[in-house]
Amino acid sequence: MNTIQSNIANLPTRYGKFKIKAYKQGTQEHLAIMSQDFETLESPYVRIHSECLTGDTLGSLKCDCQNQLDLSLKFIAQNGGLVIYHRQEGRNIGxxxxxxxxxxQDQGRNTIEANLELGFKEDERDYSIVGHIFRDLDIKKLKLITNNPEKMQYVDSLGVEIIERIPAITKSNKYNEGYLSTKKNKMGHLL
Incomplete structure (x- = not known):
């Protein structure tokens, strides 16, 4: 599939100053958010953050997405690296x-059961754009900020060396305890 990419632009944020570059694959557009010193780093910290409009933008308490994004942007601003904003909403079900x-879920299903009942796999995400971004930005080794073993396996399958895994652990609340339990017990997340 053809990939279109933008030029690099500056993006000052409440977390710090970043450089950004957009990528389009099919109808989906993704964003690389880089620390100012990114190009000088031999093994940057990297977070592959899957889009969550309800969490990232609206502050939903049903998940830990916004907290993980905040944690990652703060960490990257201070320590250098990259956040890939992977725009595949709802594990790519839209x-x-x-x-x-x-x-x-309001009727008692967990996230996996709900996706399956709607006719989807438990996780429909396609990480191929991540491989393209890694090649474009010349990333050969990294320190991966994740709890998701599938993301670690995908990065490893690209031949990119994972020097270290940094957990992205945030506080739970009464609304996301079941969600986090499903991620840990059914999807193998390292929580």
Missing amino acids: LVNKVNAYAL
């Missing part, structure tokens, strides 16, 4: 289906 999954 916003409408994610809201439908929320409705099923």
Whole structure:
């Protein structure tokens, strides 16, 4: 699939100053958010953050997405590296289906059961754009900020060396305890 990419631009934020570069693959657009010193780093810290409109933008308490994004942007601003904003909403089932999954969760299903009931796999994400971004930015080794073993396996499959895994652990609350339990017990997340 053809990938289109933008030039690099500056982005000052409340976390610090970053450089950004956008990538388009099919209809999905993704963002590389780099620390100012990114190009000088031999093994940058990297977070592959999957889009979550309800969490990242609206502050939903049903997940830990916004907290993980905040943690990662602060960490990258201070320590150098890259956040890939991977725009595949709701484990790539889309916003409408994610809201439908929320409705099923309101009736007692967990996130996996809801996705399966809607006719999807438990996780529909495609990480191929991440490989393209790594090649474009010449990343051969990194320190991966993740709890997700599938992301670690994907990075490893690219031949990119993971020097260290940094956990992205945030506080739970009464609304996301079941969600986090499902991630840990059913999806193998390292929480």
